[in-house]
Amino acid sequence: VNEPTARLQDDELLVVSPHDDLEAYVLGALGADERASFKAHLEMCDECGAKADTYGRTIGLLPYGLRRQPVPDGARVLARARAEVNGPPTVPAAPVVPASETPTIEWSPGGPPPASDRPWAVGDLPPDGPANDRHEAVTLSGAPGPPPGQVWEPAPPSRVQPIPSAPLPPATSQPPQRPRIRLASIAWAAALAFVLSVGLIVTAWGATGPHASPSVEIGSRLPGGRILSLAGTGAPTARGRLFVVGEGRQAELVTDSLRPLAPGRVYQLWFFESGQPIRTGGTFLVNQQGDAVAPVTIPAPLDRARAIAVTEEAAPSSPQPTGAHLLDWTP
Amino acid sequence: MSDPSTESSAAAPSETAVEASDEILLLGARFRDEDALTALYDRYGGLVFTLALRIVGDHDLAEEVTQDVFLRCWHGLAQYDSLRGTLPSWLFGITRNRAIGLLRGRQDQAPLREHAPLSDEGTHEPSTPDGNDDSPVRAAVGQALAELSGPQREAIELAYYGGLTQTEVADQLGEPPGAVKTRIRDGLRRLRRVLAPMLGDNVAERDAAS
Numbered sequence: 443v444n445e446p447t448a449r450l451q452d453d454e455l456l457v458v459s460p461h462d463d464l465e466a467y468v469l470g471a472l473g474a475d476e477r478a479s480f481k482a483h484l485e486m487c488d489e490c491g492a493k494a495d496t497y498g499r500t501i502g503l504l505p506y507g508l509r510r511q512p513v514p515d516g517a518r519v520l521a522r523a524r525a526e527v528n529g530p531p532t533v534p535a536a537p538v539v540p541a542s543e544t545p546t547i548e549w550s551p552g553g554p555p556p557a558s559d560r561p562w563a564v565g566d567l568p569p570d571g572p573a574n575d576r577h578e579a580v581t582l583s584g585a586p587g588p589p590p591g592q593v594w595e596p597a598p599p600s601r602v603q604p605i606p607s608a609p610l611p612p613a614t615s616q617p618p619q620r621p622r623i624r625l626a627s628i629a630w631a632a633a634l635a636f637v638l639s640v641g642l643i644v645t646a647w648g649a650t651g652p653h654a655s656p657s658v659e660i661g662s663r664l665p666g667g668r669i670l671s672l673a674g675t676g677a678p679t680a681r682g683r684l685f686v687v688g689e690g691r692q693a694e695l696v697t698d699s700l701r702p703l704a705p706g707r708v709y710q711l712w713f714f715e716s717g718q719p720i721r722t723g724g725t726f727l728v729n730q731q732g733d734a735v736a737p738v739t740i741p742a743p744l745d746r747a748r749a750i751a752v753t754e755e756a757a758p759s760s761p762q763p764t765g766a767h768l769l770d771w772t773p
Numbered sequence: 774m775s776d777p778s779t780e781s782s783a784a785a786p787s788e789t790a791v792e793a794s795d796e797i798l799l800l801g802a803r804f805r806d807e808d809a810l811t812a813l814y815d816r817y818g819g820l821v822f823t824l825a826l827r828i829v830g831d832h833d834l835a836e837e838v839t840q841d842v843f844l845r846c847w848h849g850l851a852q853y854d855s856l857r858g859t860l861p862s863w864l865f866g867i868t869r870n871r872a873i874g875l876l877r878g879r880q881d882q883a884p885l886r887e888h889a890p891l892s893d894e895g896t897h898e899p900s901t902p903d904g905n906d907d908s909p910v911r912a913a914v915g916q917a918l919a920e921l922s923g924p925q926r927e928a929i930e931l932a933y934y935g936g937l938t939q940t941e942v943a944d945q946l947g948e949p950p951g952a953v954k955t956r957i958r959d960g961l962r963r964l965r966r967v968l969a970p971m972l973g974d975n976v977a978e979r980d981a982a983s
Contacts, residue, residue, distance in 0.1 A: 497961060502865055506915075508824065657808075660800045688797075
């Protein structure tokens with residue numbers, strides 16, 4: 443598979459190494475026949491497989507070489523999306539097919555993601571229309587879809603290392619192995635877990651009362667996130683929930699049924715640590731129902747907090763808590 | 774914090790969204806968090822539009838592609854996997870495919886492609902950061918592109934921005950396919966080596982091992 447071959451192309455005799463097409467393959471610059479031939483090579487060649495991800499990331503940087511153009515007005519560009527803000531959420535659904543029809547996809551580390559036969563190629567454009575990006579797993583109408591009776595499988599783990607700036611802990615993934623691995627059971631387990639997790643979140647959103655913004659809600663349920671319940675110790679009908687994302691980089695406090703405030707008054711969030719001054723996470727107001735969804739600051743790691751509380755204070759804020767604890771959390 | 778009744782203005786993302794990670798924003802956009810989508814657009818809309826404009830060569834078409842890319846985030850039709858690369862490179866992939874697909878679907882745009890400038894000679898200097906400080910990346914990529922020979926860069930740009938195969942590039946340039954193939958291969962090898970520090974990959978070590 444690694445032996446050089448001679449190829450006649452446009453009356454030009456080319457003596458080529460089978461590795462030589464790697465760069466053009468990743469760039470998406472091979473014709474259909476060459477692409478199929480190189481793909482077969484790639485599945486067997488560790489050397490090319492090891493380099494392909496790096497080439498893919500290299501090519502992914504090319505647009506940074508362009509002079510940036512003035513950004514179109516976001517309000518206009520996003521108008522279509524905003525118009526749908528009141529519609530029901532579109533949740534990516536897992537494919538459902540009878541077990542007897544469940545396709546078993548064989549893959550290798552150089553194997554294909556669902557919507558493309560070239561895992562690293564950025565220019566995967568079949569003659570009949572646009573193809574999907576190498577990360578995409580679902581197509582838009584007009585783009586090539588799965589053949590009848592077959593469904594997309596979740597993409598296999600990649601050799602690409604997690605990007606250093608990615609704050610989310612890496613999802614559980616299996617290291618690539620050779621020879622080929624049958625993915626069906628893993629893929630379906632992952633799909634089921636995804637649907638269940640999405641279902642829980644959607645159910646939470648559907649519950650009555652205020653809720654955190656979806657991004658914070660989801661982030662708080664990912665590794666590094668926490669959701670703390672604040673009991674209504676000084677306001678028996680009230681409750682609070684503190685959604686914390688990424689070890690405290692983001693947080694939102696959600697309260698309901700607190701007493702509406704008089705003018706000049708605010709609610710204030712406090713963090714108590716042993717041997718440390720009491721620190722505030724910010725102030726907030728509530729609506730007529732006593733509800734609030736407010737971004738807050740987490741001034742110290744939560745595992746050091748011995749208590750978190752909400753009090754009513756004079757506006758704009760108080761340096762120390764003076765009111766009774768209305769909402770409380772303790773470890 | 775502010776009065777919750779005044780939050781979530783459609784005009785600008787919340788402070789929380791502005792500071793959120795790419796992954797959180799994308800998740801939020803998929804679940805129709807308007808703030809998340811707006812923050813994503815503020816962060817990457819310029820890059821997406823710039824790439825789209827480079828490919829289609831028409832402002833309105835580029836805006837159409839940009840809208841389509843962010844709508845896909847909104848609809849949750851695209852699956853981003855952070856293990857496979859950064860969010861901007863993922864958005865670039867979608868943008869390029871949508872832009873080239875749009876061109877291929879509009880035969881009347883063929884002359885536009887031919888007349889669109891395919892070289893950004895002298896335009897690779899880093900731009901002023903506009904709240905999305907990607908100037909180090911821009912500087913590195915600009916430097917890497919400057920190290921390519923003119924023919925190497927022309928061949929790579931025709932393939933990447935023009936969506937052409939190397940055979941089509943050879944036809945367009947009137948060059949032998951073998952020469953174009955060599956230019957693309959050697960050019961990308963050089964880019965990969967020069968940009969290795971940006972890729973978190975020890976290219977020299979890997980190449981030596983192979």
